[in-house]
Amino acid sequence: MTGKGLMISVSGPSGVGKGTIINEVRKLFPECKHSISVTTRAPRGEEQDGVEYYFRTKEEFEKLLSEGEILEYDKYVDNYYGTPATPLIEKSNNGFDVLLDITIAGSLALKKKFPQAVTVFILPPSFAQLEERLKGRGTESEELVAKRLAKAREEVLSAEKFDYVVVNDDLQTAVDSIVSIMKAEKLKYDRQSGIEKTL
């Protein structure tokens, strides 16, 4: 794996604060790449293929899907949005680190396809606090909050399939944890293989 960039994904249930953590980590690793999604919707304005999105036809997307090239996908208003695998491995092979903000299923698919990828699960400090955060958004009905909570209780059971688990009790501590994981992973012998012969 020498000379290759780190592929790291961060996932967690809705309301856990994953987006905020990832934004803060990105500020500290500005050279770290993110993944570009594939979509079947048409480009808007100045959007360019391979910059904002990879623009593909529905048929092309479905072919990628059947080839196992799409780690995770969703469909909105009749258009697909998916995370493609190949650009990740290309970035990594070119020495770039890639930080992925993807779903739990997406992380598991990533790890299956690329065992060298590092997966992180963000847990809430407690379900009571997760409920408070979801209610605190003020944008969702009580029913929707209850639904999200039930889903979160199910989702956290996937934590055992991840490499690392970070509890988001305090934002700065959680950010520092992800930073430590990234630094440590880059220090693994397997990621610096042969370094002792270059001294």
Add this chain to the structure above:
Amino acid sequence: MTGKGLMISVSGPSGVGKGTIINEVRKLFPECKHSISVTTRAPRGEEQDGVEYYFRTKEEFEKLLSEGEILEYDKYVDNYYGTPATPLIEKSNNGFDVLLDITIAGSLALKKKFPQAVTVFILPPSFAQLEERLKGRGTESEELVAKRLAKAREEVLSAEKFDYVVVNDDLQTAVDSIVSIMKAEKLKYDRQSGIEKTL
């Protein structure tokens, strides 16, 4: 491994600056335990068994040695000094982290006995710089420096058997690297197994 402390060892060739790094890390993790050596020399002054050293007879030491209980040892002025394995696992089982300043062979023996232990190899930025550092001590003859260098060239080839490799180019960066490794290792799912069921 849930609830168990981390066992981490740091090794490297003579002159690489391992001792200084470990001292700085200890300041940041004052609750982290170190290993207590077993010796066959007699206690001096107020020295207590299990505090400064474990005091054992030569026969007892040789029995421990034959049982594979001694990870590494040396003999000075007819007395043995060794690193015993069992107290490490006891500390770890009681939830304490243990940071070991041991030889390369000691780290390899530790990893063999306790696969969950984490081993770190400190490399010099280059052999030219290692030579300068060894000469800079001003305490060793040119011949001894040459001997140490030749040994270091051999020793670094063991780096591939370690979990992590840290290049000691800059002290603060090297210390930060060890700190990141310790933090990240404690965040591994396997070290927090079942945490998702306690929320």
